[in-house]
Amino acid sequence: MNPHVAARNVVKRFGPTTALDRAGIEIAEGETRALVGRNGAGKSTLVSILTGLLRPDQGEVLFSGEPAPPIADRDAWRQRVACVYQHSTIIPALSVAENLFLNRQPGRGGLIRWRALRGSARELLDTYEVDVDAQALAGDLTVEQRQLVEIACALSFGARFIILDEPTARLDGPAIERLFARMRSLREQGVTMLYISHHLDEVYEICQSVTVFRDARHIVTSPVAGLPHDELVAAMTGEATVAYTSRSRTPGGTVVLSGEGLSLAGRYQDVGLTVRSGEVVGLAGSASSGKVGLAETLVGLHKADSGTVTVNGRRLRPGDVPAALRAGLGWVPQDRHREGFVPRLSVGENATFPIARKLGRYGLVSPSRRRAKGEELIESLDIKTEGADQPVGDLSGGNAQKVVFARALVDDPVVLVVINPTAGVDVKAKQALLGAVEDAVERGAGAVVVSDELDDLRICDRVLVMFHGRVVKDVPRGWTDHELVAVMEGMEE
Numbered sequence: 047m048n049p050h051v052a053a054r055n056v057v058k059r060f061g062p063t064t065a066l067d068r069a070g071i072e073i074a075e076g077e078t079r080a081l082v083g084r085n086g087a088g089k090s091t092l093v094s095i096l097t098g099l100l101r102p103d104q105g106e107v108l109f110s111g112e113p114a115p116p117i118a119d120r121d122a123w124r125q126r127v128a129c130v131y132q133h134s135t136i137i138p139a140l141s142v143a144e145n146l147f148l149n150r151q152p153g154r155g156g157l158i159r160w161r162a163l164r165g166s167a168r169e170l171l172d173t174y175e176v177d178v179d180a181q182a183l184a185g186d187l188t189v190e191q192r193q194l195v196e197i198a199c200a201l202s203f204g205a206r207f208i209i210l211d212e213p214t215a216r217l218d219g220p221a222i223e224r225l226f227a228r229m230r231s232l233r234e235q236g237v238t239m240l241y242i243s244h245h246l247d248e249v250y251e252i253c254q255s256v257t258v259f260r261d262a263r264h265i266v267t268s269p270v271a272g273l274p275h276d277e278l279v280a281a282m283t284g285e286a287t288v289a290y291t292s293r294s295r296t297p298g299g300t301v302v303l304s305g306e307g308l309s310l311a312g313r314y315q316d317v318g319l320t321v322r323s324g325e326v327v328g329l330a331g332s333a334s335s336g337k338v339g340l341a342e343t344l345v346g347l348h349k350a351d352s353g354t355v356t357v358n359g360r361r362l363r364p365g366d367v368p369a370a371l372r373a374g375l376g377w378v379p380q381d382r383h384r385e386g387f388v389p390r391l392s393v394g395e396n397a398t399f400p401i402a403r404k405l406g407r408y409g410l411v412s413p414s415r416r417r418a419k420g421e422e423l424i425e426s427l428d429i430k431t432e433g434a435d436q437p438v439g440d441l442s443g444g445n446a447q448k449v450v451f452a453r454a455l456v457d458d459p460v461v462l463v464v465i466n467p468t469a470g471v472d473v474k475a476k477q478a479l480l481g482a483v484e485d486a487v488e489r490g491a492g493a494v495v496v497s498d499e500l501d502d503l504r505i506c507d508r509v510l511v512m513f514h515g516r517v518v519k520d521v522p523r524g525w526t527d528h529e530l531v532a533v534m535e536g537m538e539e
């Protein structure tokens with residue numbers, strides 16, 4: 047029998063980079079397949095080819111044995127495949143109903159019949175058991191709701207093949223469980239899925255088989271049961287990799303960051319924290335815990351209703367990011383696309399932005415010094431790029447995240463505040479980034495690590511767990527996953 051989806055011998059080049067080198071994948075109907083590989087291995091490029099967004103230079107794509115439709119026939123592609131990305135593809139300023147029926151509104155003669163539109167949207171959402179108000183503004187949906195709307199939309203076009211590209215990167219534990227329950231039910235209905243993730247435990251939990259790409263090539267495809275964790279990592283990296291062990295240290299006496307009596311309506315109440323030189327403090331909690339809001343307040347992205355933030359003994363002007371950066375904060379934001387980098391600027395320009403004034407005289411940055419500094423950062427964080435002059439928008443997701451990291455580290459920060467620092471980053475690169483935080487702390491910085499990943503929190507000397515906007519526990523090093531999760535879910539104080 048023909049596989050439901052097949053890409054064979056696909057070659058795709060971008061200038062001097064070969065993103066796919068005679069790579070391929072074949073997925074049977076109703077199968078849930080994982081696609082894994084290091085940052086820049088070619089996964090997203092394959093997704094773009096399987097969804098008709100990119101034309102391969104060579105090779106073929108087939109659905110149920112039939113050649114893929116012409117690139118321009120968007121409707122034909124929508125009937126075959128849809129991709130749920132980590133980042134929204136729906137239009138935030140439109141309602142859910144409008145998004146669902148974009149370019150296919152029920153109506154005549156170009157007139158939109160709003161009541162009919164809303165009715166059809168409600169029906170569609172009910173059919174696919176999505177509990178979201180059709181009239182809600184898409185921009186107000188949570189990441190989880192938005193993904194469910196996107197899946198329902200795909201199914202309503204008749205697509206029986208759904209690609210999920212790092213869908214859990216911005217979901218908390220319970221939301222991930224709900225997504226997996228939905229995936230299991232889709233599988234029972236015979237829907238074929240391709241699941242891309244850097245979380246290998248998820249691959250074993252939800253996928254039947256796994257394909258590994260490395261350096262633009264297909265390396266292996268196997269049932270998950272036939273490829274134990276170590277072998278999977280070895281296939282991805284081309285070498286045996288040992289798990290990261292965090293370093294022990296004794297924090298110094300100087301408080302480098304403190305927040306006192308901080309409250310922000312609807313986000314967190316009466317929170318305080320102190321971070322010492324040489325100390326890593328974690329912030330953990332579910333999506334509604336307030337941890338991200340608090341961290342964003344520390345860097346000046348929000349103005350708290352009350353309370354103060356102090357860096358190195360100096361009070362920061364509330365709600366002023368440039369002032370926070372000048373005071374010595376290095377920052378890795380939650381959303382690298384919105385706050386992390388300027389896609390059209392080069393790797394070198396993005397990474398050296400905070401030290402631009404130091405790289406030249408009279409406000410003029412010397413291109414050669416910037417390039418040299420850029421190359422140094424590329425080397426130290428193992429960023430896969432053609433060089434310091436390549437625009438960051440051309441890099442793979444994980445490599446763009448490393449550029450954001452480089453920018454946070456470039457000016458030897460007094461305090462690092464990193465939010466989900468390893469999101470979208472491969473298993474080996476994760477170690478490099480966590481190591482970079484520990485290096486900065488060994489040089490005397492303090493660090494705040496906000497993360498949904500227990501592995502990121504393992505480098506912390508203590509973890510402040512937040513629940514419904516309050517810090518409920520200060521957990522010292524040595525916790526077990528079970529203990530920390532219980533506190534995060536409000537089961538233990």
Ligand SMILES: Nc1ncnc2c1ncn2[C@@H]1O[C@H](COP(=O)(O)OP(=O)(O)OP(=O)(O)O)[C@@H](O)[C@H]1O
Pocket residue numbers: 060061063064065083084085086087088089090091092430431439440441442443444445470472
């Ligand atoms: N538009 C583009 N222009 C230039 N190079 C590109 C472009 N898109 C991708 N590339 C390059 O192709 C290679 C493969 O990138 P791709 O995004 O497919 O990797 P990936 O496996 O999805 O990585 P990640 O896990 O980081 O998302 C990378 O070296 C990337 O820099």
